[in-house]
Amino acid sequence: MATILIAGGAGFLGRAMATQLLHRGDLVVCVDNFVTSERGELSELLDNSMFTLIEQDICVPIEQNEAIDAVVDLASPASPIDYLRLPIETLRVGSVGVLNLLDLARTQNARFLLSSTSEVYGDPLEHPQVESYWGNVNPIGPRSVYDESKRFAEAATMANRRTFGVDTRIARIFNTYGPGMRPNDGRVVSTFIRQALLGEDLTIFGDGSQTRSFCYVDDLVRGLIALLDADPSVVAEPINIGNPGEFTVAELAALVLGLIDTPSKVVHLDLPENDPTRRRPDITRAQELLGWSPTVPLADGVARTIEHMAATLL
Amino acid sequence: MATILIAGGAGFLGRAMATQLLHRGDLVVCVDNFVTSERGELSELLDNSMFTLIEQDICVPIEQNEAIDAVVDLASPASPIDYLRLPIETLRVGSVGVLNLLDLARTQNARFLLSSTSEVYGDPLEHPQVESYWGNVNPIGPRSVYDESKRFAEAATMANRRTFGVDTRIARIFNTYGPGMRPNDGRVVSTFIRQALLGEDLTIFGDGSQTRSFCYVDDLVRGLIALLDADPSVVAEPINIGNPGEFTVAELAALVLGLIDTPSKVVHLDLPENDPTRRRPDITRAQELLGWSPTVPLADGVARTIEHMAATLL
Numbered sequence: 001m002a003t004i005l006i007a008g009g010a011g012f013l014g015r016a017m018a019t020q021l022l023h024r025g026d027l028v029v030c031v032d033n034f035v036t037s038e039r040g041e042l043s044e045l046l047d048n049s050m051f052t053l054i055e056q057d058i059c060v061p062i063e064q065n066e067a068i069d070a071v072v073d074l075a076s077p078a079s080p081i082d083y084l085r086l087p088i089e090t091l092r093v094g095s096v097g098v099l100n101l102l103d104l105a106r107t108q109n110a111r112f113l114l115s116s117t118s119e120v121y122g123d124p125l126e127h128p129q130v131e132s133y134w135g136n137v138n139p140i141g142p143r144s145v146y147d148e149s150k151r152f153a154e155a156a157t158m159a160n161r162r163t164f165g166v167d168t169r170i171a172r173i174f175n176t177y178g179p180g181m182r183p184n185d186g187r188v189v190s191t192f193i194r195q196a197l198l199g200e201d202l203t204i205f206g207d208g209s210q211t212r213s214f215c216y217v218d219d220l221v222r223g224l225i226a227l228l229d230a231d232p233s234v235v236a237e238p239i240n241i242g243n244p245g246e247f248t249v250a251e252l253a254a255l256v257l258g259l260i261d262t263p264s265k266v267v268h269l270d271l272p273e274n275d276p277t278r279r280r281p282d283i284t285r286a287q288e289l290l291g292w293s294p295t296v297p298l299a300d301g302v303a304r305t306i307e308h309m310a311a312t313l314l
Numbered sequence: 315m316a317t318i319l320i321a322g323g324a325g326f327l328g329r330a331m332a333t334q335l336l337h338r339g340d341l342v343v344c345v346d347n348f349v350t351s352e353r354g355e356l357s358e359l360l361d362n363s364m365f366t367l368i369e370q371d372i373c374v375p376i377e378q379n380e381a382i383d384a385v386v387d388l389a390s391p392a393s394p395i396d397y398l399r400l401p402i403e404t405l406r407v408g409s410v411g412v413l414n415l416l417d418l419a420r421t422q423n424a425r426f427l428l429s430s431t432s433e434v435y436g437d438p439l440e441h442p443q444v445e446s447y448w449g450n451v452n453p454i455g456p457r458s459v460y461d462e463s464k465r466f467a468e469a470a471t472m473a474n475r476r477t478f479g480v481d482t483r484i485a486r487i488f489n490t491y492g493p494g495m496r497p498n499d500g501r502v503v504s505t506f507i508r509q510a511l512l513g514e515d516l517t518i519f520g521d522g523s524q525t526r527s528f529c530y531v532d533d534l535v536r537g538l539i540a541l542l543d544a545d546p547s548v549v550a551e552p553i554n555i556g557n558p559g560e561f562t563v564a565e566l567a568a569l570v571l572g573l574i575d576t577p578s579k580v581v582h583l584d585l586p587e588n589d590p591t592r593r594r595p596d597i598t599r600a601q602e603l604l605g606w607s608p609t610v611p612l613a614d615g616v617a618r619t620i621e622h623m624a625a626t627l628l
Contacts, residue, residue: 087473095409095466120453137465138448139434140484140552142476144469151451152409152466155458159401162456170454238454 003027004228005068005110007058007101008075010037012180013115013173015045016221017072022050029068032075033057035089036082041180058097062104070111070228073101073153078117080143080272081186087145094149095156102160102168111167113228114157116238118174118279119147128246128280131172131238141273154238161236169227169235174242174281178217178301179308189214189302192253193309196260206271208250213280215243216301219294226290234289242281243294252298259303317341318542319382319424321372321415322389324351326494327429327487329359330535331386336364343382346389347371349403350396355494372411376418384425384542387415387467392431394457394586395500401459408463409470416474416482425481427542428471430552432488432593433461442560442594445486445552455587468552475550483541483549488556488595492531492615493622503528503616506567507623510574520585522564527594529557530615533608540604548603556595557608566612573617 004021008014009030014037018028022045030042031054045051056062058075076093077083083090098114105112121129122137137147160166177189184194195202223241247255253266286292318335322328323344328351332342336359344356345368359365370376372389390407391397397404412428419426435443436451451461474480491503498508509516537555561569567580600606 087477091466091470091473092413095413099406099409122448134436134450134452136448139465139468140472144465145473148462148466148469151453151458152405152462154453155462156405158454159405159459163401 001025001027002069003029003067004070004072005029005031005064006072006074007031007097008073010034010039010042011074012182013176013217013221014074015041015180016178016217017074017224018045018051020221020225022048026050028052029054031056031058031062035086036077058100059092061100064104064108068104068108068110070113071101071105071108072113072228073098074115076146076149078146079185079187083146084142090145091149094153098153098156102156102166106160106164106166111169111228112157113169113171113224114153116154116170116172117150118172118242118281119143120151120154120172122147123276124278127278128244128282129240130282131240131285167232169230170238171224171227171241172238173220174213174215174240174279176215176217176220178305180217181305183309183313188212188249188252189305190309192256193302193306194313196256196262196264197306197310197313199263201265201267202253202256204249204253204266204268205275207268208253209248210275210277211246211248211280212252213243213246214252214298214301215241215294216296219243219296223286223290223292226292230290239285239289240281240283241286242283244281244283245298246280247298255299255302259306315339315341316383317343317381318384318386319343319345319378320386320388321345321411322387324348324353324356325388326496327490327531327535328388329355329494330492330531331388331538332359332365334535334539336362340364342366343368345370345372345376349400350391372414373406375414378418378422382418382422382424384427385415385419385422386427386542387412388429390460390463392460393499393501397460398456404459405463408467412467412470416470416480420474420478420480425483425542426471427483427485427538428467430468430484430486431464432486432556432595433457434465434468434486435593436461437590438592441592442558442596443554444596445554445599481546483544484552485538485541485555486552487534488527488529488554488593490529490531490534492619494531495619497623497627502526502563502566503619504623506570507616507620508627510570510576510578511620511624511627513577515579515581516567516570518563518567518580518582519589521582522567523562524589524591525560525562525594526566527557527560528566528612528615529555529608530610533557533610537600537604537606540606544604553599553603554595554597555600556597558595558597559612560594561612569613569616573620
């Protein structure tokens with residue numbers, strides 16, 4: 001049994017990770033300030049005596065007297081509609097917040113897991129993306145508040161490993177979906193499902209030929225936990241966690257329309273600035289070092305997400 | 315007459331900028347914590363009644379009751395030997411420090427000038443470097459504590475411009491040299507001059523075919539002041555400030571050896587990790603928007619630097 005502090009524990013990934021950790025018997029301390037989540041979403045977890053909530057902004061240093069075995073950073077607005085609405089908060093949580101969590105891990109002699117992102121690759125010139133690729137990010141574009149904060153957070157994590165020997169791990173998380181997503185989070189899977197359930201037209205930005213990889217949330221969290229559990233010596237460098245299945249946005253729309261009885265059609269809107277055209281993880285490193293691969297096919301995962309979102313929305 | 319706060323005002327560029335601003339009649343408030351500079355280097359400036367010193371780390375928010383017209387950020391370890399020795403401090407000043415200075419500029423309704431760096435281009439795949447180039451930076455290498463902090467600082471600066479309308483300017487500064495450099499700052503010009511003056515061999519990393527551009531400090535500061543003075547509407551995006559003259563490191567060594575009567579020879583050492591192979595600014599934007607170009611030829615500038623360093627060292 002370990003005690004694991006999850007910053008951003010009330011978010012989509014945070015709740016899913018807390019659930020899996022509690023299931024195997026760990027204690028979970030959730031830290032969240034509910035900027036992009038709601039306390040109500042924690043009601044089931046709060047019923048569990050192994051789960052504790054600290055309502056706090058991690059930009060304020062965390063006082064923690066109990067011993068902690070691991071600090072997991074899942075705290076940041078992560079959907080473009082959120083971080084474009086909260087640019088300063090995103091910059092602060094990715095810098096001040098991450099530095100505070102690293103201080104906590106160092107003083108507690110705890111493991112530290114940073115949730116980085118495929119966004120550190122930007123609009124990649126190499127495909128699929130291998131961890132050794134340095135990325136193609138616009139440092140001054142609107143999306144840079146998220147992308148550059150995560151690149152900064154990786155640099156800060158590696159510096160704490162090199163300088164203080166903090167036992168760090170970095171996951172580069174690719175697009176994730178599943179039950180528990182907010183219907184209005186602006187991500188393509190949740191948007192299409194919400195639109196189809198409500199009989200609205202599905203909005204594709206551009207011609208829909210841009211590709212994405214979609215990882216089912218339970219698969220992804222299993223990968224994060226494998227990374228957290230791994231031997232320190234094998235996880236010094238970032239590891240992609242995502243599903244290498246590559247789908248065009250148009251294919252995803254067709255899949256959703258095929259699973260829902262709806263009058264919705266597809267409509268096309270202009271592509272936003274610096275929207276990546278292709279994104280697919282090379283997960284060789286995760287397979288070899290963690291023995292991890294995703295297992296849930298897109299059609300199954302989307303069907304489960306539809307079922308869950310229908311219960312919420314309709 | 316304007317009041318200009320210079321964070322890092324005791325450093326090499328800070329002192330040179332303070333000197334030019336005082337010369338034209340501005341008031342200068344210098345904020346420094348002397349991490350990579352010394353109070354003694356300010357003695358001449360402190361004799362000037364238009365110059366004030368606040369000894370403070372900018373990672374602590376700055377209380378400033380007097381009205382400020384501009385905030386200039388020149389605060390960071392900037393030489394590789396400094397930021398590799400001070401990785402956490404470099405990350406903090408480039409994130410927490412810059413966010414604090416941006417808050418100060420916003421609440422004071424002051425202009426904000428960020429000193430960014432050619433390091434945001436990393437080991438560039440495009441040559442020469444135009445401001446629209448997104449760069450090729452290793453986010454997890456030892457140098458990332460500086461490179462990624464500066465990319466983060468650019469993102470933070472642009473976010474404050476977009477969100478709050480702060481009147482921001484970003485200078486991407488290329489290699490700068492001149493009187494006032496520390497002989498032991500690890501930069502190639504100061505190192506070669508120091509070695510030649512002391513009769514030590516000149517150490518070239520690699521075969522010396524890597525190129526650098528070298529801007530004389532007075533030229534550079536004139537460019538920074540032109541950027542600070544420019545009409546807000548023309549300086550929304552970063553502007554390269556540097557000298558486009560491109561020299562190999564071997565050529566620089568030969569120039570220094572030609573100007574100093576010394577028994578020193580050239581020796582070669584291994585190239586450090588992620589050392590950029592080529593670096594040269596495209597300064598079209600600075601020429602067109604600021605009417606600025608460097609004027610001091612390398613041989614003249616190096617001769618003046620030798621004279622100054624000889625007086626200090628010998």
